[in-house]
Amino acid sequence: MEYTVLFFSLLISTASGFGLAYWLTQKKLESRIEEVEKEQMALIDDARKKAGNLIKEAQLEAKSRLLEMKGAFDAETDQARAELKTEERRVLNQSERLDKRKEQFEILEVELKRTEKKIQQQLKSLDEKESDYNKLLSDARKELEKVASLTSEEAKDILLKSMENEARHDGAKLVKRISSEAMEKADKEAKKIISTAIQRYAGDFIAERTVSVVQLPGDEMKGRIIGREGRNIRALEAATGIDLIIDDTPEAVILSGFNPVRREVARIALTRLISDGRIHPARIEDVVQRVTDEVDVTIKEAGEQAAFDLGVHGINSELIRVIGKLKFRTSYAQNVLQHSVEVAFLAGIMAAELGLNVKLAKRMGLLHDIGKAVDHEVDGPHALIGAKLAKKHGESNEVINAIAAHHEDQMPATVYDFLVQAADALSGARPGARKETLENYIKRLEELEGLANSFDGVSNTYAIQAGREIRVVVESKKISDTDAVLLSRDIASKIEENLTFPGQIKVVVIRETRAVEYTNK
Known part of the structure; x- marks a missing residue:
């Protein structure tokens, strides 16, 4: 019995100890949960504050960007308005010039009618004089036969010689007078048209020459360009097709080659290699290839820009590339592409003065020297080479004939051919355009x-x-x-x-x- 009571008392004390321990553990857990909840609340409050700050910063940045965009839009709007006003003034000025030109043509028409009437009167007077002259000859023949007792054949010989000398004298006087009048009038009209064309052409002329000498930072660079046993210079010459001449000239390398495009590729590639400092065959081939691609793009862009500036459209893409090659071609120190653009502008202006097709005249002027882009590769005059190129790429017969006839390798057939000849002469013969x-x-x-x-x-x-x-x-x-x-x-x-x-x-x-x-x- 005692053992039973003792057992139960131990059991009750053990249960009480477990219950107390459980209660204490529960209390600690609740306290820990409260601490965690407080930390979570603090973190949430901190996150909310940071989010609020970020939202405010974002709003401020958005307002700043909005103000910048508004300022840029206002500036673009003002510029567009200014350009519109400028264009409006230009259109008004052009309209006024056209009105004045119309008045001048009307006056010229009246003068031509008066001149025509005057010429008809002069022809009538000449007919009357011819009749009088024949009568005088008849009277002179009779008088000679009567006074000199000459035979008819002898009198005829004397009269013929007299008539020949007199006719030659009168003919020379008539030729001189008619030539003077015609030359004076034609010279005046031609000078008027040409001076108008020159005054209205406002394009800049750039005498861009092909560079054949590359400057070096020092003479020690020559050795690096040559390379071990000449491998670098051989790689350069093989990649570009241009001869490199390294002589006693201080700090300079001379490029020699007949192809101006290859010479330009060699110049740019060598300049880049010198500035980069890494010169070896693999690097040379890589740089030359990249420069070749860049020059090809430059050639195409130059041709497209020239056609765009002139408003000439529909030219074959391959012909555009040929036009672009003229950028690297010079004639008497005159850049051929700039010369072609100038000829096109002048021909277009003169065509407008004469009431002809301006776009057609500009097209002929732009294409007139395309043969010079390939004349170092093909035998023959550049005018005929250019005509064949134009024909191959689908240009009209009028354009082809103007190209072939601008140096009279082929006879001019239309007034456009003479316009291109005149514009070409103006561009090439004006002071400072070319050297000889x-x-x-x-x-x-x-x-x-x-x-x-x-x-x-x-x-x-x-x-x-x-x-x-x-x-x-x-x-x-x-x-x-x-x-x-x-x-x-x-x-x-x-x-x-x-x-x-x-x-x-x-x-x-x-x-x-x-x-x-x-x-x-």
Whole structure:
């Protein structure tokens, strides 16, 4: 019994200990849960504060961006308004010029009608004079037979010689007068059209030459370009197709090659290799390939830009690339692409003055020298080479003929051909556009003077104003005033047939009579 009571008392004490321990554990858990909840609340409050700060910062940044975008939009709007106003003024000015041009054409039409009427009256007067002249001849023939007792054949010979001399004299006078009137009027109209074209063409001319010398930072760089046993320079020449000349010239490498595009690729590639410093065959091939791709893109962009600036559309893409190649081609130190654009503008302006198709004239001017892009690869005159290229890529017969005829390798067929010739002469012959070697210059002047000296009765010939004018001094005993008029025309015709020259050459024939007497005492 006692053991049973003791067992139960131990059991009750053990249960009480477990219950107390459980209660204490529960209390600790509840306290820990409260602490965790407080920490969570603190973290949530902190996160809310940070989120609020981020939202405020985002709102401030959005407002700032909005203000910047509004400022940029206002600036673009103001610029667009200014451009619209400028365009509006330009259109108004153009409209006024067109109105003035219309008035000038009306005045010119009235003058032409008056001139036509005057010419008809002169023709009528000439017919009357011819009738009187025939009557006088008949009377003179009868008088000669009566007074001189000449036979009809003898009288006829005398009359024919007299008539020939008189007709030659009168013909020379008539030719001189008609030529003077026609030249004066034609010269005035031509100068008016050409001066208008030159004044209205506002494009800049850039004399861009192909660079054939690359500057080095120092002479020690020459050794790195040559490389061990010459492997670097051989790799460069093989990749570009251009000869590199490394001589005693300090801090310079000379590039030699007939192809201007390859020479430009070699120049850019060598410049990049020098600036980079890593020069070895693998690097050379990589740089040359990248530069070649860049130059190809540049060529295409140059052709597209030229066509876009002129408003010439529908040109074959391959022909556009040929036009772009002209950027790296020069003629007498004149960049051929810039020259072609200038010729196109001038031809278009003159076509507008004459009421012709402006876009067609510009197209002819832009394409007239495309043969120069490949004339180092194909034999023949560049005009005919360009005509074949244009035909191959689908250009019209008018454009093809204008290209072929701009240096008279083919006879001009339309007024556009003469417009392109005139625009080409204007662009190439104006002061500062081109340069000429001393030998060629002297040779051209000698040929000009020799041609004039070949005529009978010429004593001296002087080429002046850089060959733009030639003064011919004749012997007064052999050449009369009437003969001088005919001689000037003959010399001008022979110059046109035998010499090639830009623009025009003025031929002046000078005849003088000197009377000399001596006094004696």
